[in-house]
Amino acid sequence: MNRSRPTDSEPAIPAIDPTGRAPLDAGLYSDAASDGDLLRDPSLYFNRELSQLDFNFRVLAQAVDAQVPLLERLRYLCISCTNLDEFFEIRAGTLRHAQDLGLVAGPDGLAPSAVLARIHDRAAELVEAQYACWNDMLRPQLNEAGVRVLGPDSWNQAQTRWLRDYFRDEVMPVLSPLGLDPAHPFPKILNKSLNIVVVLSGRDAFGRDGNLAIVRAPRSLPRIIHIPEEVSGGPTDFVFLSALLSAFVDELFPGMKVEGAYQFRVTRNSELLVDEEEVDNIALALRDELVGRGYLRAVRLEIAEKCPAPIVRTLLDNFDLQENAVYRINGPVNLNRVIQVYDLVSRGDLKFPPFQPRVLPGSDSIFDTVARGDVLLHHPFDAFTPVLELLRQAVDDPNVLAIKQTLYRSGKDSQIVDALVQAARKGKDVTVVVELRARFDEEANLGFADRLQEAGVQVVYGVVGYKTHAKMLLIVRREGRVLRRYVHLGTGNYHAGTARQYTDLGLITAHPDIGNDIHLIFQQLSGLAPQLELKRMLQSPFTLHAGVLQRIQREAAFALAGKPARIVAKMNALNEPRVISALYGASQAGVRIDLIVRGACTLRPGVPGISDNIRVRSIVGRFLEHSRIYWFGNDGAPELFCASADWLERNLLRRVETCFPILDPQLADRTHEEALANYLADNLNAWELQPDGSYVHLTPQDDAEPHSAQACLLAKLCG
Template structure:
């Protein structure tokens, strides 16, 4: 059928990706509003929703404004960038209002009742006020540089997401200049949350926002002048780095240059105190070159996400989730022998990440190991992975690491450990021009007798010890020759200039993964049309690739039963008669961030099961280097199906179901059905 006549291309069949991504934060905020969640964890969820919103504006809204300026056309949903930006403003305003209502009316009072007080200015006692004034004079005032605005002092550069106070002044200064407006910028060296000593406050956990202290005592910065008003504000800027990789000789140097100016790129959002007069708001908008629909008036601190520090400063186990101990794989002292016995799957955070670290440590020390190859996308600061790779190189191993310098917001960290690896003699490769290397692969070549054997780790998540305790992810450890050879060829392709390769077991973006997914969806549709049971289950973080969605629609029309577990943005519209009535979409939001990618295809009674680094997004399937690996061992496949698929489809406590109109409804246990939380079940089963 010609594309222009394909009814499945109708824009009404697609949600907008940006608006869908924005809506995910309402589901996160719902965790903060849930009285069944421990109180400090609710505070953490509130802060996560705020941080997510910041990143949304830095990336998604920033990209849309750029598209608007370039006059780019709409995507599958048919909405032009201007229309999307207008809808974003309305929806984000609803989210911001809900966030501050949750803070002001629910969490702050509840925390106070529990002995954790974040004190508003009107609640300070005289003794607390005296201590805070002294703290302002001794610790804050010496590092401030207030700037009065006049022809000789133009509006200063304002750093992305930094805390600032605009001050309205009356009177004349020592030079006879009339006061008007001044800007007070809070240096990054200052703590955004200040704890009042118990001897002063009488409470062990009493805190104030830096913004409240600045606003209260700002008059001391302008002696002899009258402060008529002080209003905190924050500007969010586009943080998407634009490096033309084909036009630069060294991407590392180009990125270093770009990072210097990242904090001062194009403004996309202005947050301002609710009481700020309109003329001042207009002045700020003019200086930041922002339209009216970029303003968000705030009923509280503009940097609410900074209250996350309270979570770390308060050691109240009764207000947090119970601690858990991840299960440790037996036989960890001999990882090569353990993997040689058969495939191993790790389900994080319920299974410890330690076996992966231990495998790398043993490889670094083993005289029979000849070479180590690894991809690194995000690894965190002081990464034990990096340290083991450095040690391996020092021990004479041939070590190659593919470092993705363009991992968003980790560029600086990745440049740093790339330098460290190179200094140790590691061969560092920066991936492929035009394609981010998002694959998660570790390959170890070991001499065993007269043969060389390859040991492989493939994962759905990053080589990051921190996120391995906070994100759900899957990792496969295997010594299967076919998979080892596939991984070897992919590394050869990444580090050299190899032609397209034919893999035996794995699928790879940008070459075979997209086509492989489409083929398997179409196969299920054909099986259904032939009158046999057909089923697809896929778990991922986001879905927006139009060809995949159309294939899923065709499969639904053919009678395939399709369950999609999509944590965040989903542009597929489920439940439409004649199109997608056989498709269900659910989102799981719980204690851990759902991050694993799993694809299951019924295949006429011979199921195929894959883990992957890729979501079903355009960028992952078409513009990144990704891996998709089969679970070939029957026991491994049975475990992953049970834990990562059936278990999540049974969740009726943390699951939200996407409706045809785009609304998500929280599921509740049906009468007579026992409550089931997928994550809680795995904690009880694997960590109990």
């Protein structure tokens, strides 16, 4: 956490002349540039959805890596399963909607129907690999390590007795099995809920012939059941609820014969569609939408592998799905639920060793520390506590007059929200921009927005039509006769939990220009301000896209002039066509370009004459790579920015995002070394994107030393 005194002498960011450094009319490279400038050949673009889906194969590779601790491998397996769920809920759901509307193909030339067909084939490969990992590797190896997830075929008499009693006492009382007949139509099935379809024969007490019945597992039931040690003989024996239901389902239908019981799960589109132009109150509209979210259109059916075809057909008809939406499962349909075992088992030998994040050197006042120089935080290697402490001290400091903050995801029981509530109750002016449309956090955000308002906080719901994804905190403090602004800007959310799991960068600064820029952005979000003239910051949807294009084209001009030209950027995803076109142009001009893109990347590297100067790598390791960093060589005077935005269409053109420069040279050098050069040297956790769209896992070549970027930072910063 290097610090240096900020200066007021650096010039404001000018428009960039691609032939040099003289100011230029910013409109030349604005978003109004002709579409004819794009390299439109579909073969130059990968499909975003398929690229995003393939990321999960890289996650799954961690689950089969014998060098990774066993319970961590289980965690990676579950992450790949959860990611696949979300992929179907959002990406596949959106594609089906696009197909219904007859929307045209994207830059890759694939129509939605063609993409959906390829998704089915690729997802089927992933599902097969996930269950092979579980059945053939992790479950047997966990069993050898004393962590047993037991199926009915391996229960002994004591376990069977205890589980039957558990079923009768804890499970049966909350079940409501439904026999299907004209008086009992097929029930509504909640998104991703566990269900059993039961085939029955015989007659019930009313003389009705058995046919099919549906048993729905209520949310209140635990999906993983821990068998007591005194019963099982081992401290870490577990059973899936699905196995319990299948084993004892006959007790729900006395007098009838169970011919078969097959678990299934349906995944539904979870993208909320609220026409913000047509509603008076977005909060009320979202509350209404959330009520029905779990019952939106079905997009996927997971069914037990041995389920007879006629029953599968019945389920497909009821969910209005085609055969290409079916995934036959060799194991529990909700495999991701086994993540509970990770939390229930205290086995340090089977997990990554704990680490202690580096903390800010002692100081009574963080304001004094920041006044002496900017503070750079590299999470999770640097603790998140300085951000919390900055807010806590602001709450207690009588000289602090106002606090303004954006909140996108903050987690349950957020210390950030607690502090903002306390600040308002102490009479400070507190404004919070809450993004209600943060996917899957809408309900939580509505809840803490209500809590903030009840405490007297001015809550703003952002801008109609644009998600507020920026991560910024502004504190206004009286110091003598002047007001000074203290700012925190980050690449990640104000979420203490993810700050220990995700790599992100944060800057705490009192630089006057940045403070004024953030002040203007908050004014714009809470009022009806015009487009801003910012001195230091780049902002979506106004200047960030154009600013990135300008800097890419500037590097191209340097290369054409025979000067050194270099671009290194790190992000979560890349698909914006104009940015990709500009990168292709820069590559053709001779610019050497390295992109560290964790997930989806639609740029095709290594195409002769087009992108042969572009390398793309993905890092998958202990922590989720989440930081966004853009570095431009600028003919020996490099510029380095951190941002909340990926180079995606939505982030650059349809969201409110912030991109901030690291002005202190030492901090810029540190950021480049730790978060860029370090990752380009990784030969253990890196995957390189090939021209055909596949990824190759890199390994140390020749006499090269093995290097893991994340392990290096743990040793260097947390050692």
